[in-house]
Amino acid sequence: MPPGGGPTVFGRGQQAPDADFNPNDPATPVTTWSFTLSGGGGDVPRIWCDKLKDYFVLYNMKGAIALERGKQNRRLHCQAVFETHSFADNITARRFYNHMRAFIPIAQGTPAKFTMKPLAPGQTFQHMLGYIQKDSNQSHFAFRSNLVSEQDIAEARNAYHEVSENNYWKGKVIITKANFAKLMHAHWHANYAPFLVPPDFQLLAMCQSGMYVPSHSWLTAAQGRNADIEMTHNWLLMARRPTATNLQMVQELFFGFHHPQQAFRYWKLVAPSERAGLTPNLAACFDKIEQYAEDCEGVRRVCRLLLTYCQQNAWDMTKHDTLDMLFAEAFDAVYRTTGGEVPPMAAPRIQDDEVIAEDLNTADRTFSAMAAAGRNYRVH
Secondary structure: OOOOOOOEEEOOOOOOOOOOOOOOOOOOOEEEEEEEEEOOOOOOOHHHHHHHHHHHHHOOOEEEEEEEEOOOOOOEEEEEEEEEEOOOOHHHHHHHHHHHHHHOOOOOOOOOEEEEEEOOOOOOHHHHHHHOOOOOOOOOOEEEEEOOOHHHHHHHHHHHHHHHHHOOOOOOEEEOOOOHHHHHHHHHHHHOOOOOOOHHHHHHHHHHOOOEEEOHHHHOOOOOOOOOHHHHHHHHHHHHOHHHOOHHHHHHHHHOOOOOOHHHOOHHHOOHHHHHHOOHHHHHHHHHHHHHHOOOHHHHHHHHHHHHHHHHOOOOOOOHHHHHHHHHHHHHHHOOOOOOOOOHHHOOHHHOHHHHHHHHHHHHHHHHHHHHOOOOOOOO
16 A cells, blocks of 8 residues: 555454444545455455445445455455545544445454555545556456546556556565565465466566566676676666566576576587587587687587597586596597697698598597597596
């Protein structure tokens, strides 16, 4: 509920409604009230929303009620605003509470809590009409109104979302790295349970709702490193325009998809015909290929031949120290070097097709000998 005058909160206690209470007494001033009706520990029944509309219709009140979820506990509750002739004091609020509770009706002992207050100076019916529609793009949302035009409803909703999109944190739940899992579980339990939903799709729904916003902590770089421009760009868009958030933004900001994953880090370096077989087990090997080969086609082809032998003989390709040993031994034999380093002056030589063919023959003999020797190129 937006900040305003002090709310009057009523719990389970119930008194018989005043027989002479008139909730819309023309002899009293016009007052606009806002109130929240919660279930006191669980979701409120949807029918309470319908009954409150019936109440407004019966007493000829201008009002609207929405079914929305709480920010933290994600429980359904009714949020309403109505305009009537009444005094704006706690005694009147108590009488409204008893009168509405009897009308719905809410049985004695049923956990229900009313929070009622007149609008604070500066607040208007139209403002509250937009506020109670903040869940309008959510599946649980329900909205009922009386004596309010469709145009006013639409204008209020659009005005609220326009303001909320320009204020990235106020009135929203901030997703941090500390509360990340807890918020996702609460949102899943309230909206999707028992069905499993991919975490990126769930976060997309949370961010698009306008109720959640990622903390700027997701932009914090490791010590000594600059901020990531792609993550910053995505965060700004998600914070300023939540309804424009897309799946790619969520994947990049929360899961670092713009940093190539180990299995796909060298996707562009692999021939299209080989991409289907690109797995995390090959990532380190491609890393070494690029480290050694650079722009030398001959070295690249020798590396690929070594990769073939690695796969055929189940040599471990996930650990860099194993690969260092493999490449060093192979290069020492093929290029007659020491320690696996290819001298810079050899670069022109290993670009020549005939020399490349000769080197590949040497490499094939070398790798065959390594395999025949039964060497265990694994690190455990």
